[in-house]
Amino acid sequence: MAEMHNLVRRQKDISNHKNSSTKDLPKLERSSSDESNQQVVKKKIFQERISLLDDYHASSNLNKSDYRGFYTAGIIFGFFFLSVDPILRYLNQGEIFPLVFINSFKDDFFLCLGHWPLYYIYSYVALILQKAIVKGFNQKIVSALQILSELFLFAYSYFIIMNRNWGTTHATFISFICCTHYFKLHSYKQMNKQYRETKNPCYPANISLENFTLYMWMPTLVYEHSFPRKDKVDYKYVVYKSSMAAFGILFGYIVCCDYIIPYTSQGNKIYWFETLFRIIFPFTILQMVLFWVVFENILNVFGELTRFGDRCFYQDWWNSTTFEEYNRKWNRPVHTFLYRHVYLECIENHKFSKKTAQIITFVFSAILHEWVFCLIFRTFKPIMTIFMLQQIPLFAITKHMKDKTSGNYLFWFGMILGPALIAVCYLRLDIPTI
Template identity: 25%
Template sequence: MKDATAPGDVSPATGAPATKSGGDLLAEAQAMIERQNAEVKDLRLRNEKLSRTLHDVIVSGSDLMLHQIDSLRKTVLSTLDAFEAQVHATRAPTLMKNAATSSPGKPTSGDEARDSHKEFEARESVLGCQDSSALVRVAVIAIVSVVAVDVFREADLRGLHRLVEMYIWGFQDLSIALSVVTLLLFTQLWVVPLFTLRRTGYLSRATHLAAYVALQAVVWAQAGYAISTYRLRPPCACMVMCEVARHSMKMHAFTVETGRFAREAPGTERYKRLRVSLLDDPLGLLRQYVYFSFAPTLVYRNVYPRTARTHWGRVLAYAAYFCAGITLTGYIFCQTLPQEPGWRSWSALLHSIMSSMIPGLALFCMAFFGVLHTWMNAFAEILQFADREFYQRWWTARSYASYYRRWNKVVGDWIHAYLYSDFRGVCGYSKLSAMLLSFLISAAVHEYLVAMTLGFVYPVMFILFAGFGVFFMFLNNAYKRNSDGWNWFLWSTLFFGNGVLLTLYSAEFLARKDSVVDQYRIDTSSWVPYSWQIFARHQAGQVP
């Protein structure tokens, strides 16, 4: 038996390579595996090196990109700052030019500010909720009970007689006042034909503006003429002046809101459609404005949120509340008005103010409840006007700014929309300047209404409103205003301020009676108030 052929030997019979043994094959396989492992390891090392290289490239690229983005951001911000400064320098004339040429689809900044501030939605008054209305009923019953006990306490009912006499004296010209109010209502409706003539091309822009200003002047002149000619007593004069102020603000709101359509360029498709619609249905806009004339809002919209139906039981309840408020107001005037036209000393003046603080605040609260709650909600219920947020919780305000915003939202929304926003958006004034101008105009109008109602100029309300009121606003801003102490401060100033108003205005009203003027030989040509002339005579010992 021969030995196996050694590796690499050739078989002598066939000449083919000799067969390898198992150990040789295993060694070759192990060598091949080692080579593959070495290649895999080398490939892994190269992959890791490539990954590290890519990571470094990505990180460096991201840092560079972030740096470039930051540089671009700084460049854009600096450019915007420079552009804003340039726009601020030429803001007023530029915006006024845009307001004259822009279309309704592209409102100016003034339009945007005007449209965005007031959103109508269905909501109830704060005192209309169940808990608050229950408190109101308790308060009304308690007050009426106290008044009834005091009125009927005397056997001869002298208190009731004084109340009836005061009503007869105050409302003896009621028929004249109602005639003037009706005339004002029909006069202010002319604002709709003026817009229709302007929109249909029969009036130019300048002619329409002149006619609108003339219409405003006619409305105010009618009220002033009626009060001065017929010498209306304060209750009737107050009714007329409130109506003329209401119609004037509604006319301005309608003119401003519809003025955006009047700026549409003639010849455009939208202009043609609007002109055709006005010619086809000229009474459509009039119907909308008539509803707006009676609606409890001063901001004009074509459509308002509406309720499903009118609850006449609520209307009767509001009417009863209003009559009770009128009765209580007359009672307070009868019981608390001073009987002397002046004061003998400074201590007497201070005592009169302190004595008038509670009656003055009671009149203030009755004016709020009677007008902003009962009167407004009654008309809202009759007209199915759903948005009844005529006021907010002003009694919890911790600053005068918050109090002014919450106290009377009906007038406040109008001031914000057509005074403050126009001062900011159209005139380009700063927030502070726009706010101060709005307060100044509002205080001047309030003082004018009081002067026409009482028949004399005595700017006490103007000083308290535009003077101390604005000062207290800045005082709240200078110090912490979210503490309860500021609410105490607000109520303290309301007490004292209403006492001052009741004392000074009532004394001046009594001092202007003909008998008092003759008795104290008052100089009617002097600018000094009559009551202060009497006070000076008391101080000098010259009282007859």
């Protein structure tokens, strides 16, 4: 931010200079690599808007679309599936509801669930440390404590999962809660540092219990002293989205229990490619449903309860023609964090080139993904990292397919095959567990 202010001031001074030879200087400066690194466009990240697949508001993109009927057909399909499946299961197995997952996470259920408020309470360490800086404590010491407090989240998450020998469901819950709180705390630290250094008028008034609590409950991973807000909470909307989330979770649960676990749990009794072929279609359905549950329903519930105005949690990733476009669109909260606190900070604070900053951002994301998968599958197999790194040459190969139908075909081929293949590799490759 400071570099941008200096750049604007320098350009104004140059333009007001009377020497004609000096007036040519901005053109020379813009051609230099340092100047191009500083001229990173900072778009307005947060603005009031409705999510793309919101079928509640008449003004949403979905309700204005000619293809709204396909969305409705998908909901009705899910309703029929949830109605027919219990009947067929009762006729064939004598039970109405599958208990596979329920039996797997009933042990330590409340201990695992209780870690959510535990992580939330721990997050107030960030507020205490910021208040310490405001009161005049040594900034270097406090910054070191802030970094340690963030690393502690990962260390404790690893310890509790391994120590309690938790399975996939518990490990998934804890690892995602850990990452979410890490993103929030790191952004809170970095943005307040920026406010302090640029003498932003909002600072230090924004270092308050109310402001921090509201931020921690908002569906965003990037901190700002203020966000676009709605005037009031629509509780009918909260009930509707909560119901749809429950509907989607139940649908995904049955798909997982009936069409995925029976094949992934057989180990080497069947060939790995048979496992892949058996789960590839239900796995694709499952990931679509989970995306819809989390990004369209759960995040909108938190957004409505906190009156958070910007509901752009995703963009039209299904129209992507390159995987680079998909990475940018499918998970906007994480992308915004990576853009602001990894990519931009590499350029502005550490003076890296844009290309180097992109590589660092990509590697950081790959490492974080691998850490999550390491805990979920309890084994270190750098499969996710390999799959992510192979996207780098794929970006160059598919560059000519951008905005073309062939690119969208290739994208969906990878989306259908990739996740199921990654899951089979983690489950079937014989590498010692940790």
